[in-house]
Amino acid sequence: xxxxxxxxxxxVRALAxxxxxxxxxxxxxxxxxxxxxxxxxxxxxxILVRHEQGAGHMAEGYAxxxxxxxxxxxxxxxxxxxxxxxxxxxxxxSIPIVVISAQVPTALIGSDAFQECDTVGITRSCTKxxxxxxxxxxxxRVLHEAFHIARSGRPGPVLVDIPKDVQFAMGTYLTADxxxxxxxxxxxxxxxxxxxxIAAAVDLMLKARRPIFYTGGGVVNSGPEASETLRELAELxxxxxxxTLMGLGSFxxxxxxxxxxxxxxxxxEANMAMHDCDLxxxxxxxxxxxxxxxxxxxxxxxxxxxxDIDPSSINKNVRIDLPIIGxxxxxxxxxxxxxxxxxxxxxxxxxxxxxxxxxGWRKRxxxxxxxxxxxxxxxxxxxxxxxxxxxxxxxITTEVGQHQMWAAQHFHFEQPNRWMTSGGLGxxxxxxxxxxxxxxxxxxxxxxxxxxxxxxxxxxxxxxxxVQYRLPxxxxxxxxxxxxxxxxxxxxxxxxxxAHSYSESLPDFVKLAEAYGAKGIRCDDPAELDAAIxxxxxxxxxxxxxVLVEKDENxxxxxxxxxxxxxxxxxxxxxxxxxxxxxxxxQLV
Amino acid sequence: xxxxxxxxxSAYFLSAETQxxxxxxxxxxxxxxxxxxxxxxxxxxxxxxxxxxxxxxETEHEKHLSRITVVTVATPKVLLQIKLQLERxxxxxxxxxxxxxxxxxxxxxxxxxxxxxxxxRVETLRLxxxxxxQVVDATTESFVFEVTGKPxxxxxxxxxxxxxxxxxxxxxxxxxxxxxxxxM
Numbered sequence: 017x018x019x020x021x022x023x024x025x026x027x028v029r030a031l032a033x034x035x036x037x038x039x040x041x042x043x044x045x046x047x048x049x050x051x052x053x054x055x056x057x058x059x060x061x062x063i064l065v066r067h068e069q070g071a072g073h074m075a076e077g078y079a080x081x082x083x084x085x086x087x088x089x090x091x092x093x094x095x096x097x098x099x100x101x102x103x104x105x106x107x108x109x110s111i112p113i114v115v116i117s118a119q120v121p122t123a124l125i126g127s128d129a130f131q132e133c134d135t136v137g138i139t140r141s142c143t144k145x146x147x148x149x150x151x152x153x154x155x156x157r158v159l160h161e162a163f164h165i166a167r168s169g170r171p172g173p174v175l176v177d178i179p180k181d182v183q184f185a186m187g188t189y190l191t192a193d194x195x196x197x198x199x200x201x202x203x204x205x206x207x208x209x210x211x212x213x214i215a216a217a218v219d220l221m222l223k224a225r226r227p228i229f230y231t232g233g234g235v236v237n238s239g240p241e242a243s244e245t246l247r248e249l250a251e252l253x254x255x256x257x258x259x260t261l262m263g264l265g266s267f268x269x270x271x272x273x274x275x276x277x278x279x280x281x282x283x284x285e286a287n288m289a290m291h292d293c294d295l296x297x298x299x300x301x302x303x304x305x306x307x308x309x310x311x312x313x314x315x316x317x318x319x320x321x322x323x324d325i326d327p328s329s330i331n332k333n334v335r336i337d338l339p340i341i342g343x344x345x346x347x348x349x350x351x352x353x354x355x356x357x358x359x360x361x362x363x364x365x366x367x368x369x370x371x372x373x374x375x376g377w378r379k380r381x382x383x384x385x386x387x388x389x390x391x392x393x394x395x396x397x398x399x400x401x402x403x404x405x406x407x408x409x410x411x412i413t414t415e416v417g418q419h420q421m422w423a424a425q426h427f428h429f430e431q432p433n434r435w436m437t438s439g440g441l442g443x444x445x446x447x448x449x450x451x452x453x454x455x456x457x458x459x460x461x462x463x464x465x466x467x468x469x470x471x472x473x474x475x476x477x478x479x480x481x482x483v484q485y486r487l488p489x490x491x492x493x494x495x496x497x498x499x500x501x502x503x504x505x506x507x508x509x510x511x512x513x514x515a516h517s518y519s520e521s522l523p524d525f526v527k528l529a530e531a532y533g534a535k536g537i538r539c540d541d542p543a544e545l546d547a548a549i550x551x552x553x554x555x556x557x558x559x560x561x562x563v564l565v566e567k568d569e570n571x572x573x574x575x576x577x578x579x580x581x582x583x584x585x586x587x588x589x590x591x592x593x594x595x596x597x598x599x600x601x602x603q604l605v
Numbered sequence: 606x607x608x609x610x611x612x613x614x615s616a617y618f619l620s621a622e623t624q625x626x627x628x629x630x631x632x633x634x635x636x637x638x639x640x641x642x643x644x645x646x647x648x649x650x651x652x653x654x655x656x657x658x659x660x661x662x663e664t665e666h667e668k669h670l671s672r673i674t675v676v677t678v679a680t681p682k683v684l685l686q687i688k689l690q691l692e693r694x695x696x697x698x699x700x701x702x703x704x705x706x707x708x709x710x711x712x713x714x715x716x717x718x719x720x721x722x723x724x725x726r727v728e729t730l731r732l733x734x735x736x737x738x739q740v741v742d743a744t745t746e747s748f749v750f751e752v753t754g755k756p757x758x759x760x761x762x763x764x765x766x767x768x769x770x771x772x773x774x775x776x777x778x779x780x781x782x783x784x785x786x787x788x789m
Contacts, residue, residue, distance in 0.1 A: 200695075201698070
């Protein structure tokens, strides 16, 4: 059974055996043997990117939209350093990717050889795990282990650095089963939560008067079944559900129990309910600072349950009363089972006063904005895009900034894995390559990068990749000629001194699209917006859609710096946001 | 609950620490593979934890296992994070807080070089005897002592050697093990 082959052939073989169909990469000197092996097979399709950062984000988009591991292949030196940003991004957002980087031959390591860098040293703190493979005999084990570690437990990025001589060396290939990868001697992530703790959680849920589910990316990572179970549990209990940026889609946006996103730019009702609840059930979220706001004023009177597969997330930022360490989906199933064994009815009457209070908060219409006949409001543009794509198989990626928050607020998701965004790291330039990765995995779906004109220029070159592989991504640029979020913070904190937060010398995006061989559309008239969006969606190919929007629109509602959840800026106060934060508040960011 | 620091307008809200830092000895069982020490040290550096002492050596050759003994000073909340963050590392088998689980045995070895002549040398040797320090190198004007014991004992010995012509000291860092029949 065991076959002899070169290290390079082992790489390609292991990818195929791991079920990998697409990889994203860029060749170079040290990676040539692997590229040669790729050339001589047709199981794994290689997508040639324009910059290795793009490859990393494509793999992230691919992984997030499919639940599979995304794979990147890069050369040594600059190839490896260029993937540091996506690796960090994937680590922060728990996205399973495997990066295979080539390295100079083992005999040259440490000699400052051409295109040499200390790849495992550089990436040690931005990967879940990484390897330098110095012997071809270790290669099959390391490759299979890399996939196992990337996808199991709390998912994350794994890097395998392979020197060129190891790629040429002959050795014995073994499959994951032959090696027994899943029985690792020190890495054994938890899965099933403690049933005693889950039963205790259900007891608390049965008594709660003001409960809320606070769900996160962990539900998405747990697989689509976890989202279904969440919905089942929410309907059984009758509790309201809010979610972090990363968790959007794990609960249907059209559901009456849906509260919208929480946190810094979350809805008023979600944040008020988090602040005033008596029982918080956190499922797969990590109490990020954009969620909690001021920690000592965060949900002061609630009992907190935290379900997380990573024990280090528990009690890291917020004190937890009842931790449950395990896979969200399995814990949710167990909660449903125990709940059903105790009662058959939602506690409608007991929860009625809570829902009444929530209805009051909802009436504030915190996502409201003043629309205009003359200029396109960015929120309006997203709402129209949402309406135009409703009912179709649609995937949304974003860059980072105001447009990202508006997309999170105004685009609604019914299913998980449809929303790809850079949450933890906040990587501008994520959305365009992520859209390419998503479209590779879902060739017939509508894939839209909701972008800003500043972010999108960071990885604009990947439009060329989309054109080459006929990937009909739509790049929906909300162009306000500003780094809008930076401008908003400068208004809030720095006396409206706009230090370098405006986009000068912008390209003509229509001509730019045409130069790449894509279609460009520009729209600046609210009356023509719907027709322009229809034209974008109808075009069978990549489109750059340049929407000229209101330049100084603020992204609201907002929990200002250092304030608790119940002190949000609502759209009604939007006239003078410069007066909201006092002098003391400006000292820190 | 931490009292909050004023002023703060930060989205990264800072709060005053009310817990007192404690000194703990952690024993970390790891696969002896390249880069493992860098992972551990990098984790401490990246997350702002303290290392007061660090001792590393392979302890079970056939199983490629090493024991890393780390002495750190942190609040109870951070100590728990250190343990959990260490356990996230793939090659880490187990982290054992020796201080939390009763009084562990702690030993350190030091080599102490002292130079001097005449009466000073006699006094040096007398004190070395009292501390059960062995002479491992001698010349007509110097000694090198090997002294083993709790870190506090070594501190005392070194302090006594200062007026007697202390030249330099090397210390191994702490090795620690739990008392009783149970292993890690």
